[in-house]
Amino acid sequence: MTTPIKAALLGASGYTGADLLRLGVRHPGIEFVYLTANTHAGKPMSSVFPHLGGVGLPDLITNEDVDFSKVDVVFCGLPHGTSQTLIAEIVGKNDHLRVIDMGADFRFRNPDHYQLAYGARHVAPELQAKAAYGLTEHNRDAIRDAKVIACPGCYPTATLLALLPLVRSGAMSTDDVIIDAKSGVSGAGRGLKQNTLMAEAGESVSPYAVGTHRHAPEIEQEISLVSGAPVAVNFTPHLIPMSRGELITAHVKLGNAQNADEVRAVLAQAYADEPFIRIADKGVIPSTAHVRGSNYCVLNVFEDRIPGRVIVIGVIDNLVKGSAGQAIQNFNLAFGFDEAAALEALPLFP
Amino acid sequence: MTTPIKAALLGASGYTGADLLRLGVRHPGIEFVYLTANTHAGKPMSSVFPHLGGVGLPDLITNEDVDFSKVDVVFCGLPHGTSQTLIAEIVGKNDHLRVIDMGADFRFRNPDHYQLAYGARHVAPELQAKAAYGLTEHNRDAIRDAKVIACPGCYPTATLLALLPLVRSGAMSTDDVIIDAKSGVSGAGRGLKQNTLMAEAGESVSPYAVGTHRHAPEIEQEISLVSGAPVAVNFTPHLIPMSRGELITAHVKLGNAQNADEVRAVLAQAYADEPFIRIADKGVIPSTAHVRGSNYCVLNVFEDRIPGRVIVIGVIDNLVKGSAGQAIQNFNLAFGFDEAAALEALPLFP
Amino acid sequence: MTTPIKAALLGASGYTGADLLRLGVRHPGIEFVYLTANTHAGKPMSSVFPHLGGVGLPDLITNEDVDFSKVDVVFCGLPHGTSQTLIAEIVGKNDHLRVIDMGADFRFRNPDHYQLAYGARHVAPELQAKAAYGLTEHNRDAIRDAKVIACPGCYPTATLLALLPLVRSGAMSTDDVIIDAKSGVSGAGRGLKQNTLMAEAGESVSPYAVGTHRHAPEIEQEISLVSGAPVAVNFTPHLIPMSRGELITAHVKLGNAQNADEVRAVLAQAYADEPFIRIADKGVIPSTAHVRGSNYCVLNVFEDRIPGRVIVIGVIDNLVKGSAGQAIQNFNLAFGFDEAAALEALPLFP
Amino acid sequence: MTTPIKAALLGASGYTGADLLRLGVRHPGIEFVYLTANTHAGKPMSSVFPHLGGVGLPDLITNEDVDFSKVDVVFCGLPHGTSQTLIAEIVGKNDHLRVIDMGADFRFRNPDHYQLAYGARHVAPELQAKAAYGLTEHNRDAIRDAKVIACPGCYPTATLLALLPLVRSGAMSTDDVIIDAKSGVSGAGRGLKQNTLMAEAGESVSPYAVGTHRHAPEIEQEISLVSGAPVAVNFTPHLIPMSRGELITAHVKLGNAQNADEVRAVLAQAYADEPFIRIADKGVIPSTAHVRGSNYCVLNVFEDRIPGRVIVIGVIDNLVKGSAGQAIQNFNLAFGFDEAAALEALPLFP
The missing domain is CATH 3.40.50.720 (NAD(P)-binding Rossmann-like Domain)
Incomplete structure (x- = not known):
C-alpha cells in the first residue's frame, strides 16, 4: 500500500x-x-x-x-x-x-x-x-494537471451533462433553451433560513431565484464555449420537499437531430464509456430516488407534443455528483486513482 | 332558512x-x-x-x-x-x-x-x-344554466387561469407554450399504485406521462378556442413528494406585451373582481403552501433571461380549486348562492 | 348583527x-x-x-x-x-x-x-x-369568567384530554404513567433552529428534551389536582417529519377498570356531549391525519400485552386544538358564542 | 483473489x-x-x-x-x-x-x-x-456454523441490541418493559396497501398493530431466554412519514443499576469492541437520520422523571442493520470474511 x-x-x-x-x-x-x-x-x-x-x-x-x-x-x-x-x-x-x-x-x-x-x-x-472547470466527463485533460479544480455548481452539473453533447453535435438548437430545475433543500445549505424550515418547505413546492439564479450564467458560459457563440438560457429552479436530489427538465428545440431517438443516441454514444452516466432505457423516466446518495447521473430524452422539440431529463444527487462526489472523482483523476475510487456505492433506494 | x-x-x-x-x-x-x-x-x-x-x-x-x-x-x-x-x-x-x-x-x-x-x-x-366547461372564472354564462357542468382537470385549471387572459389579450404568443407542472400525489388518486407508495414517492421527484398526459389536449382545446387557431402545447407534469398542491411554471413568449410587468397587469385586470384569484405582489413567488386546503389560486409573472419571454407561475390546491372546490363554486353559481359559500376557509399554513 | x-x-x-x-x-x-x-x-x-x-x-x-x-x-x-x-x-x-x-x-x-x-x-x-387553566372541556366554569385564560400547552392538551377522565374516575392508576408523544415540527415554532431545517428533520425521527420537557410538570399539575396527590409522569416527546399533528401514546396501568373496553367506556361517557372530542370505534386507530387543520381530538384505548395495562391513544392538531383553536373555543365560551363558532371546518385529509 | x-x-x-x-x-x-x-x-x-x-x-x-x-x-x-x-x-x-x-x-x-x-x-x-437466531452481536458462536441463519425482525434487532445487555447484567428489571417503536414506511414492504400511500402516510403519524404485532413475541423470546423466565413486553409500533429508519424508545425500570449513567456504562462495556454499535455521548440524542443507509446502531440512555426508571433509545436503518445489512454481517461471519465487508459505508446524512 x-x-x-x-x-x-x-x-x-x-x-x-x-x-x-x-x-x-x-x-x-x-x-x-x-x-x-x-x-x-x-x-x-x-x-x-x-x-x-x-x-x-x-x-x-x-x-x-x-x-x-x-x-x-x-x-x-x-x-x-x-x-x-x-x-x-x-x-x-x-x-x-x-x-x-x-x-x-x-x-x-x-x-x-x-x-x-x-x-x-x-x-x-x-x-x-490556472483553474480547470471541473466537469469531469467533459474536461479531463485540463483537470488532470490543474492547480485549482473548480467543481461546477450542482445545477450546471446536471444541465451540462444532459446538454453539452447535444450542443457539441448540433443535435439541439441553442435557441430558447429552457431549463426547469427541481432540487431538494440540502442544496440551500445548512445555514438557518426560514424558507428551508421543515414547516415551510415541507408539503410545498415553489420556484425561487426566478430568472436570477447564479447558476444560469455558469451554464451559459459552458454552452456558449461549446457552441462557439453567446447563448442565453432560461433557468428556473424549484425547491422540492426532500433533502437530496436534483432533476432538470430541459425543453429544447431540435437542431440536426430529427427526433428524441436520435437525440438519445447522441447521449448514449457520448457517454458509452463513462462509469457514472447512464442513459435510461427508452421510455423509462429518471427519478432522483434512483441516484440518491450516489455519484450516478441518469439521462433520458422524450418527444414533445410541439413538433421540432424534445424534453431532456437528467437526475443527480446534488451533494454527490453535484458536489462532493464530483470533487472526489476529480481528485481520483488528478492523483492517478481509479476514477470510481470511493464512489462505488449504489444508490440508496428506497 | x-x-x-x-x-x-x-x-x-x-x-x-x-x-x-x-x-x-x-x-x-x-x-x-x-x-x-x-x-x-x-x-x-x-x-x-x-x-x-x-x-x-x-x-x-x-x-x-x-x-x-x-x-x-x-x-x-x-x-x-x-x-x-x-x-x-x-x-x-x-x-x-x-x-x-x-x-x-x-x-x-x-x-x-x-x-x-x-x-x-x-x-x-x-x-x-349541453355541457358547460366548468372553469368558473372564464365561463360563467354557460355554467349558470348548464345541465352538465364539466369541471376542468386540475392541471388545466391552474394553467388556464394563468394563461387564458394572456391569450385572449394577445399579451403572450401561442407559439412554443411550455408548461412545466408539479403536483402532489393526491392527484394520482387513492388507487393502489407502486409509484405513489410513500417509500417510492417520498424523497423523490420525477416527471411522468411526458408528452402524453391527457390534460394536455384539454389545455390545448381551451387555448385554441380563445386564440381562434389550433395550438399545441408542451405539458410536462412532475410528481412531487407532498400530498396536495399543484404549481405550473409556464414558459411563454411575449405577444403584444413588452415585459413581465405588462403581462402581470393583464392578469391583475382580468381578475380584479375575482374572490379566489390573487396576483402576488411584484417579485413575490407563489408557493403551493400558500393555497393549501383552500379554493384560492395565486399567480405571478417574472422576466426570463431570454429576451422576449416571461415565466408565469400559478398555484392551486389540486383537490380544491382543481376539483372539489371548483365544483362547489360552480354549484353556487348554478343554484344562486354566493359564489364563495362553503369556500371561505383560508389556506392551511404551515 | x-x-x-x-x-x-x-x-x-x-x-x-x-x-x-x-x-x-x-x-x-x-x-x-x-x-x-x-x-x-x-x-x-x-x-x-x-x-x-x-x-x-x-x-x-x-x-x-x-x-x-x-x-x-x-x-x-x-x-x-x-x-x-x-x-x-x-x-x-x-x-x-x-x-x-x-x-x-x-x-x-x-x-x-x-x-x-x-x-x-x-x-x-x-x-x-385570577387566571383559569384553559382546557375547555375540563374547566368551563372557571374559563367563562376568568380575566386571563391560560390555554394549555399542546402536549398537555392531548394528554389531559386522554387521561383526566380516567384519573378522575379511577379507571387508571397514577403510578408509572408513561406518555410517549410525537409532534410535527410546527410545534417548535417559526424560529430558526438547525434541528427543524427540512434537511435535518425530514426523513428522520428522534426524541428531544427527554425527561426535561416543560410540558411534563404542566401535565403533572393537572393530573395531581384531579387525583388529589402528587403524581410524576414520564413524558418523552419525539420530533416527527411532518408540519402539523400531535399524537400521544399513553402507557398506563389499570385502576378500577378491568380492561380496555371499560376504559374506553369511561372516555365515551365523559365526552358524550362534546362537539370536538371523538372516541374512535373499537379497534380503529387514531391518526394525526384525521384531525389535521381542525379542532377535533380523537381518542381510543387498546389492550396491552402486559396484563393490567392499557394503551390510550390521542391525536390533535397541535396548532388548532393544541393552541389557536382552543383559544378561539375559549373565546367563544367567554364571550357567549356557540363554542364551535369559526371552528366548524372538518379535517383536511389527505 | x-x-x-x-x-x-x-x-x-x-x-x-x-x-x-x-x-x-x-x-x-x-x-x-x-x-x-x-x-x-x-x-x-x-x-x-x-x-x-x-x-x-x-x-x-x-x-x-x-x-x-x-x-x-x-x-x-x-x-x-x-x-x-x-x-x-x-x-x-x-x-x-x-x-x-x-x-x-x-x-x-x-x-x-x-x-x-x-x-x-x-x-x-x-x-x-439447526437454525441460529441471527442477532450477530449476541449469537456469534451459533451463527458461525449454522445451516440456517434466521435474521431477526427489524424491531427485535433494535430492541434487543438496546436491552439484552441490560437484561443479562440485571441492570434493568424485566417487569413492565414498554417499547414504543417508530418506523419508516419501507418496513411495510413494497406491497400495495392504502395506508402506505404517500397521500395517507405522509404528514401523519399513527400507531399500528397495537398490542398484536408479531415482533413482540420474538422480542419476548430473546429477553425471556436471557433472563431465564418468561417475560411479556409492551410493544407499540408507529408508522412515521419517512422511508427508512427505526427508533425504539424503551421505558424500563431499573434493576441493579442505580441510574442512567450506570445503565449506559453497561451498554458501553458490552459493545466496546463492536464495529457497528455506538453509544452516543452522554446527553446526545440518537436520530434515525444519523444511521440512514448504514449498518450502524446508535444507543443512549436517559433519566426518567419517575424515580427508578430510565429511557433507552436505539436507532437503526430498518433495511440495513434491521435486515439486509445484518444478513451480510452474518454472511461475513459464517464465511470467514471481515465482519464489516461491504458494510463500511457511513450513514447518508442529510
Missing part, C-alpha cells in the same frame, strides 16, 4: 463538506489531516455531524491553524467569496498544493463574468487562469 | 369525493342524501374516511340504489369512462337534475377529441352538447 | 398567531383591530404570512403602539417569559380587558411551579390567581 | 432483497448467480429496481429455475410462510448449502411459538433445530 495523499478540508461544517468526508474517509488513498470550520473550531466532528463520529477524524480547527505545507491536496467547501483570497494565498505559498474547490469562486473562466454573477470583483484572476 | 338543495355524490370513496364532502357538509344550502361507492356499499362513510365521521352523513350505497328523482343535483366523482353512460341515463330520466361532474367525461367540446385523448368513443355526444 | 368583539393579537408573526388569524378572520363576531410583531412592525401581514393576504387585516405594529382601551379581548401568542409583564400591565390599566394567552406564562396554578419549570420567578402572581 | 462465494437471492423484488443487492454487489467475495422473483421472472433487475441497473446482475427467474447445486449460499427475502417449505426442501437436497433468511420463518426457537405468532403450523421443525 502506498502512502495516502494527505488532505485538508476547509469548511467541514456544511453539507458538502460532510458529504466529502462521508465518501472520503472510505477512500483507500486519502488521509484527512485537517478539518476546518471557523465557528466550530475545537469541537470534534461528531458534535457537528453525529453520523461522522467514531471514524477517527481530527477535531475541527480554524483555517488559520492549518499547516498547508503538510498536505498535498486541499478540498474547499467554503462559501463563495471567502475562498478566492484564501486559496490564492495558500497556493502562492505552497507550490506543491493542489486545490479542489466545491465553491463558486473559480468557476468563471472570465473574471468579469464572475463579477457580473456574484457582484464582487474577482481577487485572484491570475490563479483563475 | 330556505330548504336545502338535495344532493347525491357518486364516487364518495375517492379523494375528490371526500374533499367535496369536507367542504359541502358545511355548506348552508346543501343536504347530502345519497353517497355512493360501489365497492364499499353498506359501510358508514367514517370507515372509508375517518375524518368525515360524526357529521351525520348517510352510509355508502351503490349507484343503482340512488333514487335520482329525490335529488336536485348530482356531484360526480367517478373515474373517466364510467360516468358518461350513467350521467346520460340519469339525466335522461330526470329532467330536473343538474350534474356537476369532477371527472373527465364531459370536458371535451368535440367528442372526437375525447376519443383521441381517452381512447374510447364518447357515448353521450348529445348531452355533451 | 351585533357589534363584533374588538380584538388585538400580540405576536402575530408566529405559527400560533397565524393560525389564530386563519380561524379568527372567519369568525362572525371578532374584528381584529391590532396585530403586533415587534420585529416586523410596519409590514403588511401578507409579507410575513402570504396565505393571510387579501383579507383586510391591519398592518403589523409594535406592542407599544396598541391602544388597549379600544379592544375587548387580547389574544397573546408571545413567547413564554415575555407576556407576564405585558399582560399584567395592560390588564392593570384596562379593567375591561380579557386576555386569552396561548403562551406558558399563566399555566401554573402555583407560581413556584412556574419558576421550577421555566427557571424564572413569576412576576405577576396576583394575576395568576 | 480467491473465488467468490456463489449466491442466490430468493425474493429480489422486495425492499430487503433490493438492499441486499445494493450492498452485496459491492462485496469483494460474493457473486450473485441467481435472483428470483416469481411474478417478475424474465425481467432484468433494472426494470424492477432502476437503481440496480448497469451492474451486471442476472435477470430475474422463478425459484423453481434455480440450480441450488451451483450456489454456496442462499439469501432469502421471501414473505413469511413461503420460505419454510422451500428452504427445508433445498437444504434437504443440497447438503452444502447455507441459508441466510431475512424472513420470519426460522426466528422462533420453539415451533409452537411460531404457530402462536403467525397462525400456522411450522412445517420444518427439524431444520428449525
Whole structure:
C-alpha cells in the first residue's frame, strides 16, 4: 500500500463538506489531516455531524491553524467569496498544493463574468487562469494537471451533462433553451433560513431565484464555449420537499437531430464509456430516488407534443455528483486513482 | 332558512369525493342524501374516511340504489369512462337534475377529441352538447344554466387561469407554450399504485406521462378556442413528494406585451373582481403552501433571461380549486348562492 | 348583527398567531383591530404570512403602539417569559380587558411551579390567581369568567384530554404513567433552529428534551389536582417529519377498570356531549391525519400485552386544538358564542 | 483473489432483497448467480429496481429455475410462510448449502411459538433445530456454523441490541418493559396497501398493530431466554412519514443499576469492541437520520422523571442493520470474511 495523499478540508461544517468526508474517509488513498470550520473550531466532528463520529477524524480547527505545507491536496467547501483570497494565498505559498474547490469562486473562466454573477470583483484572476472547470466527463485533460479544480455548481452539473453533447453535435438548437430545475433543500445549505424550515418547505413546492439564479450564467458560459457563440438560457429552479436530489427538465428545440431517438443516441454514444452516466432505457423516466446518495447521473430524452422539440431529463444527487462526489472523482483523476475510487456505492433506494 | 338543495355524490370513496364532502357538509344550502361507492356499499362513510365521521352523513350505497328523482343535483366523482353512460341515463330520466361532474367525461367540446385523448368513443355526444366547461372564472354564462357542468382537470385549471387572459389579450404568443407542472400525489388518486407508495414517492421527484398526459389536449382545446387557431402545447407534469398542491411554471413568449410587468397587469385586470384569484405582489413567488386546503389560486409573472419571454407561475390546491372546490363554486353559481359559500376557509399554513 | 368583539393579537408573526388569524378572520363576531410583531412592525401581514393576504387585516405594529382601551379581548401568542409583564400591565390599566394567552406564562396554578419549570420567578402572581387553566372541556366554569385564560400547552392538551377522565374516575392508576408523544415540527415554532431545517428533520425521527420537557410538570399539575396527590409522569416527546399533528401514546396501568373496553367506556361517557372530542370505534386507530387543520381530538384505548395495562391513544392538531383553536373555543365560551363558532371546518385529509 | 462465494437471492423484488443487492454487489467475495422473483421472472433487475441497473446482475427467474447445486449460499427475502417449505426442501437436497433468511420463518426457537405468532403450523421443525437466531452481536458462536441463519425482525434487532445487555447484567428489571417503536414506511414492504400511500402516510403519524404485532413475541423470546423466565413486553409500533429508519424508545425500570449513567456504562462495556454499535455521548440524542443507509446502531440512555426508571433509545436503518445489512454481517461471519465487508459505508446524512 502506498502512502495516502494527505488532505485538508476547509469548511467541514456544511453539507458538502460532510458529504466529502462521508465518501472520503472510505477512500483507500486519502488521509484527512485537517478539518476546518471557523465557528466550530475545537469541537470534534461528531458534535457537528453525529453520523461522522467514531471514524477517527481530527477535531475541527480554524483555517488559520492549518499547516498547508503538510498536505498535498486541499478540498474547499467554503462559501463563495471567502475562498478566492484564501486559496490564492495558500497556493502562492505552497507550490506543491493542489486545490479542489466545491465553491463558486473559480468557476468563471472570465473574471468579469464572475463579477457580473456574484457582484464582487474577482481577487485572484491570475490563479483563475490556472483553474480547470471541473466537469469531469467533459474536461479531463485540463483537470488532470490543474492547480485549482473548480467543481461546477450542482445545477450546471446536471444541465451540462444532459446538454453539452447535444450542443457539441448540433443535435439541439441553442435557441430558447429552457431549463426547469427541481432540487431538494440540502442544496440551500445548512445555514438557518426560514424558507428551508421543515414547516415551510415541507408539503410545498415553489420556484425561487426566478430568472436570477447564479447558476444560469455558469451554464451559459459552458454552452456558449461549446457552441462557439453567446447563448442565453432560461433557468428556473424549484425547491422540492426532500433533502437530496436534483432533476432538470430541459425543453429544447431540435437542431440536426430529427427526433428524441436520435437525440438519445447522441447521449448514449457520448457517454458509452463513462462509469457514472447512464442513459435510461427508452421510455423509462429518471427519478432522483434512483441516484440518491450516489455519484450516478441518469439521462433520458422524450418527444414533445410541439413538433421540432424534445424534453431532456437528467437526475443527480446534488451533494454527490453535484458536489462532493464530483470533487472526489476529480481528485481520483488528478492523483492517478481509479476514477470510481470511493464512489462505488449504489444508490440508496428506497 | 330556505330548504336545502338535495344532493347525491357518486364516487364518495375517492379523494375528490371526500374533499367535496369536507367542504359541502358545511355548506348552508346543501343536504347530502345519497353517497355512493360501489365497492364499499353498506359501510358508514367514517370507515372509508375517518375524518368525515360524526357529521351525520348517510352510509355508502351503490349507484343503482340512488333514487335520482329525490335529488336536485348530482356531484360526480367517478373515474373517466364510467360516468358518461350513467350521467346520460340519469339525466335522461330526470329532467330536473343538474350534474356537476369532477371527472373527465364531459370536458371535451368535440367528442372526437375525447376519443383521441381517452381512447374510447364518447357515448353521450348529445348531452355533451349541453355541457358547460366548468372553469368558473372564464365561463360563467354557460355554467349558470348548464345541465352538465364539466369541471376542468386540475392541471388545466391552474394553467388556464394563468394563461387564458394572456391569450385572449394577445399579451403572450401561442407559439412554443411550455408548461412545466408539479403536483402532489393526491392527484394520482387513492388507487393502489407502486409509484405513489410513500417509500417510492417520498424523497423523490420525477416527471411522468411526458408528452402524453391527457390534460394536455384539454389545455390545448381551451387555448385554441380563445386564440381562434389550433395550438399545441408542451405539458410536462412532475410528481412531487407532498400530498396536495399543484404549481405550473409556464414558459411563454411575449405577444403584444413588452415585459413581465405588462403581462402581470393583464392578469391583475382580468381578475380584479375575482374572490379566489390573487396576483402576488411584484417579485413575490407563489408557493403551493400558500393555497393549501383552500379554493384560492395565486399567480405571478417574472422576466426570463431570454429576451422576449416571461415565466408565469400559478398555484392551486389540486383537490380544491382543481376539483372539489371548483365544483362547489360552480354549484353556487348554478343554484344562486354566493359564489364563495362553503369556500371561505383560508389556506392551511404551515 | 351585533357589534363584533374588538380584538388585538400580540405576536402575530408566529405559527400560533397565524393560525389564530386563519380561524379568527372567519369568525362572525371578532374584528381584529391590532396585530403586533415587534420585529416586523410596519409590514403588511401578507409579507410575513402570504396565505393571510387579501383579507383586510391591519398592518403589523409594535406592542407599544396598541391602544388597549379600544379592544375587548387580547389574544397573546408571545413567547413564554415575555407576556407576564405585558399582560399584567395592560390588564392593570384596562379593567375591561380579557386576555386569552396561548403562551406558558399563566399555566401554573402555583407560581413556584412556574419558576421550577421555566427557571424564572413569576412576576405577576396576583394575576395568576385570577387566571383559569384553559382546557375547555375540563374547566368551563372557571374559563367563562376568568380575566386571563391560560390555554394549555399542546402536549398537555392531548394528554389531559386522554387521561383526566380516567384519573378522575379511577379507571387508571397514577403510578408509572408513561406518555410517549410525537409532534410535527410546527410545534417548535417559526424560529430558526438547525434541528427543524427540512434537511435535518425530514426523513428522520428522534426524541428531544427527554425527561426535561416543560410540558411534563404542566401535565403533572393537572393530573395531581384531579387525583388529589402528587403524581410524576414520564413524558418523552419525539420530533416527527411532518408540519402539523400531535399524537400521544399513553402507557398506563389499570385502576378500577378491568380492561380496555371499560376504559374506553369511561372516555365515551365523559365526552358524550362534546362537539370536538371523538372516541374512535373499537379497534380503529387514531391518526394525526384525521384531525389535521381542525379542532377535533380523537381518542381510543387498546389492550396491552402486559396484563393490567392499557394503551390510550390521542391525536390533535397541535396548532388548532393544541393552541389557536382552543383559544378561539375559549373565546367563544367567554364571550357567549356557540363554542364551535369559526371552528366548524372538518379535517383536511389527505 | 480467491473465488467468490456463489449466491442466490430468493425474493429480489422486495425492499430487503433490493438492499441486499445494493450492498452485496459491492462485496469483494460474493457473486450473485441467481435472483428470483416469481411474478417478475424474465425481467432484468433494472426494470424492477432502476437503481440496480448497469451492474451486471442476472435477470430475474422463478425459484423453481434455480440450480441450488451451483450456489454456496442462499439469501432469502421471501414473505413469511413461503420460505419454510422451500428452504427445508433445498437444504434437504443440497447438503452444502447455507441459508441466510431475512424472513420470519426460522426466528422462533420453539415451533409452537411460531404457530402462536403467525397462525400456522411450522412445517420444518427439524431444520428449525439447526437454525441460529441471527442477532450477530449476541449469537456469534451459533451463527458461525449454522445451516440456517434466521435474521431477526427489524424491531427485535433494535430492541434487543438496546436491552439484552441490560437484561443479562440485571441492570434493568424485566417487569413492565414498554417499547414504543417508530418506523419508516419501507418496513411495510413494497406491497400495495392504502395506508402506505404517500397521500395517507405522509404528514401523519399513527400507531399500528397495537398490542398484536408479531415482533413482540420474538422480542419476548430473546429477553425471556436471557433472563431465564418468561417475560411479556409492551410493544407499540408507529408508522412515521419517512422511508427508512427505526427508533425504539424503551421505558424500563431499573434493576441493579442505580441510574442512567450506570445503565449506559453497561451498554458501553458490552459493545466496546463492536464495529457497528455506538453509544452516543452522554446527553446526545440518537436520530434515525444519523444511521440512514448504514449498518450502524446508535444507543443512549436517559433519566426518567419517575424515580427508578430510565429511557433507552436505539436507532437503526430498518433495511440495513434491521435486515439486509445484518444478513451480510452474518454472511461475513459464517464465511470467514471481515465482519464489516461491504458494510463500511457511513450513514447518508442529510
